[in-house]
Amino acid sequence: MKAAFYTLGCKVNQYETEAMTELFRKSGYEIVDFDDYSDVYVINSCTVTGRSDMKTRQAIRKARKLNIDSIIAVVGCYAQIAPEEVLEIPEVNLVIGSKGKGQIVELIDRLKKLKINKLNAVHDILKDKNYEELEISTQIEHTRAYLKIQDGCNQFCTYCIIPYARGTVRSRKLNNIIDEVKRLSHMGYKEVVLTGIHVASYGQDLGDVGLLDVIKRVHEVKGIERIRMSSIEPTFLTEDFIKEVSQLRKFCRHYHVSLQSGCDQTLKRMGRRYTTENYREIIERIRKNIVDVAITTDVIVGFPGETNQEFEETYIFLKDIAFSKIHVFKFSKRRGTKAYNYPNQISNAVKTSRSKRVIELSEQCEIDFYKRFIGRKMDVLFEQNVKGMDGFIEGYTDNYIRVAVPGDIRFKNCIIPTTLKEIKKDMVIGEIVEGK
Numbered sequence: 001m002k003a004a005f006y007t008l009g010c011k012v013n014q015y016e017t018e019a020m021t022e023l024f025r026k027s028g029y030e031i032v033d034f035d036d037y038s039d040v041y042v043i044n045s046c047t048v049t050g051r052s053d054m055k056t057r058q059a060i061r062k063a064r065k066l067n068i069d070s071i072i073a074v075v076g077c078y079a080q081i082a083p084e085e086v087l088e089i090p091e092v093n094l095v096i097g098s099k100g101k102g103q104i105v106e107l108i109d110r111l112k113k114l115k116i117n118k119l120n121a122v123h124d125i126l127k128d129k130n131y132e133e134l135e136i137s138t139q140i141e142h143t144r145a146y147l148k149i150q151d152g153c154n155q156f157c158t159y160c161i162i163p164y165a166r167g168t169v170r171s172r173k174l175n176n177i178i179d180e181v182k183r184l185s186h187m188g189y190k191e192v193v194l195t196g197i198h199v200a201s202y203g204q205d206l207g208d209v210g211l212l213d214v215i216k217r218v219h220e221v222k223g224i225e226r227i228r229m230s231s232i233e234p235t236f237l238t239e240d241f242i243k244e245v246s247q248l249r250k251f252c253r254h255y256h257v258s259l260q261s262g263c264d265q266t267l268k269r270m271g272r273r274y275t276t277e278n279y280r281e282i283i284e285r286i287r288k289n290i291v292d293v294a295i296t297t298d299v300i301v302g303f304p305g306e307t308n309q310e311f312e313e314t315y316i317f318l319k320d321i322a323f324s325k326i327h328v329f330k331f332s333k334r335r336g337t338k339a340y341n342y343p344n345q346i347s348n349a350v351k352t353s354r355s356k357r358v359i360e361l362s363e364q365c366e367i368d369f370y371k372r373f374i375g376r377k378m379d380v381l382f383e384q385n386v387k388g389m390d391g392f393i394e395g396y397t398d399n400y401i402r403v404a405v406p407g408d409i410r411f412k413n414c415i416i417p418t419t420l421k422e423i424k425k426d427m428v429i430g431e432i433v434e435g436k
Contacts, residue, residue, distance in 0.1 A: 003029040004038035006059045009046025011195040011230055013076060015148045017044045019134035020075075020101055027105045034063070040071045040108060045078035045086075047165055049332035053078055057089065064091040071108055075101055077165035081336070083122040097122035098151070098166050099132050125167035129205070133176060137183055143383045143395075143413045144228075145189040149177055149214055150196035154204070155233070157260075158271040158338035159303065159331065162197060169201045174209050178217050185223035190381055190413060191252075192218060193228045200236035211236070212244055219248050225415060226381065226398060228252040231298065234259075234282045235274050246289040253293040253399040255286055260300050262317025263310040269342070270303060276317055283321055294324040294369065294399040299358055302331040302351030304342035311354050318361060324369035324400070326362035330355050363426075370401060370428050373420050377433060378403070380418045382411040386427075394427065402427040 003024040007017040020042060021031055032038050041063035046052040056078050063072050073094040079086050080097030087095050094107060100121050107121050131151060152167040153160075181192060194214065196202065203210040218227050227250050234257050245251045257279075261267050264275050286293055299318065301311065318326060330351040333340050380403045382395035393411050394404040403418055404427050405411075411432075418430040 001029050001040070002032045002036075002038040003040040003042065004032050004034045004036060004063075005042045005044065006034045006063075007044045008052055008055055008059075009044070009048065009077065010197075011146050011193065012148055012151070012197060013044050013046060015136065015146045015195060016076075016101055016134055017042075018136050018146075020044070020104055022136060023102070023105050034059075035066070037067050038063075038070060039067070040073065041066070042073045042075060042104065045074055045076040047076075047078040047081050047161055047334070049329070049334075051332065053082075056086075060089055060091050071111060073104060073108065075104065077162070080122060080125055080165045081161060083120050087118055087120055093117060094119045095122055098125050099123060099128055102132060102134055126164070128167050129170065131170040131172050133172070135176075135180065137187075143189065143381055144191040144193060145184045146195050147177065147180060147184070147192045147218075148172065148195050149211075150199065150202045153198040154201060155198065155273070156271065158269065158342075159300065159334070161334035161337055164336055166197045169198060169204050171202050171204070171206050171209075173206075174213060174217060177214060178221065181218050181221045181224060185221050188223075188413060190224065190415060191226035191228060192224055193230060194218070195230045198233070199230055200232045212241055215245060215248065215251060219250050224250065226250055226252055228254060229256070231256045231258050233257075233273075234279050237282050237286065239285055242285055242289050253290050254296070255293060256296045256298075257283065257286075259297040259318075261303065261306075261310075262299075262314035262321075263306070266303055266306055266310050266314070269305060269339075270300075271338070280321065292372075292399055294401070295321070296325040296327070296400070297321075297323050298327045298329065300329050300331050301354040301358060302346040304331070304339055304346065305344040306331075306346060315357065315361065318358065318365075322368065323362070323365050325366050326358055328355050328358040328362065366426065367423060370420075370423050373397075373401060373428070374422065375420065377417050377419050378430075379415050380405075380430065381415045382407070382413070384412065385409060403430045404428070405430045405432055407432065 043059045045056040071093045074086050075096040079095040083095045150171045152169045153163045154169050156163050378397040380395045382393050386392040386394045386404045392404045393407040417433040420428045420430050422429050
């Protein structure tokens, strides 16, 4: 029997797909590429935008064309939010929401045994208070491992469907996290990325531990050389937290601090819990404590009611903060959120125009950040050959500069001192320091 997987969305989804892949492999399935013939197709869905839903439907149709007799399972956020809608798609046989992925093999076996064509295994995620443990013993990447430490979010921002799709905060037990880190280290991984739906809220439901405890314990694991953190809310970045992690050698100098808007009026309508002044102070605090830190962020353009003046405020704020990279998203109405019915919705044309401006700004910010390091020696963790550049291998510095050097796969999973030479599009060409 063969199984194939297709993953949409965030790093948490990628982690959970890896876990499901392992379950199928342990059950005797051969794992094949999603483009190949398979007996089972699993689509791990995202629903953060309408485009995400569309991509899920496209993947469903593709799977059915590859094998008209296959079992197609749709799991994850889209299935959680709209299980009936997804199950009504003729090609879909099984829907599993944000919980229950650990039972996917058993559920497929039930479909076969009972000879039924449709099964809805989605539960009310908002009633769930327990973290679903999905263990991983190996990952596709062999240099950087994603480590899920929590699920859910209690913020309920007015534009965001994710708390309804993922439920409230549920944290993984600290000992289980460390056990997995030790396994990853034993397999040769050098870097772990702490991921979750709302990483900063880790431990809120446990009461006696927090994110800082996780970072410190991971820092103690031998063999792990880098600890990176996925997106974090600015309000959780206290002075004590920043000072503590700045003393940890393995903690990467890279903070992805969600902004969403650089206009206070827009932030208020979004239900964000800070002002632009709060945000600026936090970024200054980080830069004061961590030399050469990279600050990246997310921004939504075209939120309902965002006037030209409000957008210009955001643009000026983004420029003033001087991020190393900006991820821009066009506002997407999600049924069930407060912003879905907000007046003064923005046209797609205006959203596209604003998005283009922010993308151009981001590209310039990235170049400006890279320029600061030309001629300097930086440690690079090399990961893979560069697509479209024969004879080059690429990796990242701890402050997330993408670096390519002449070399081959022998450098993979090695941290090597490298002199940064010149900027080429979205990367820096480097030269390995002689004798290393």
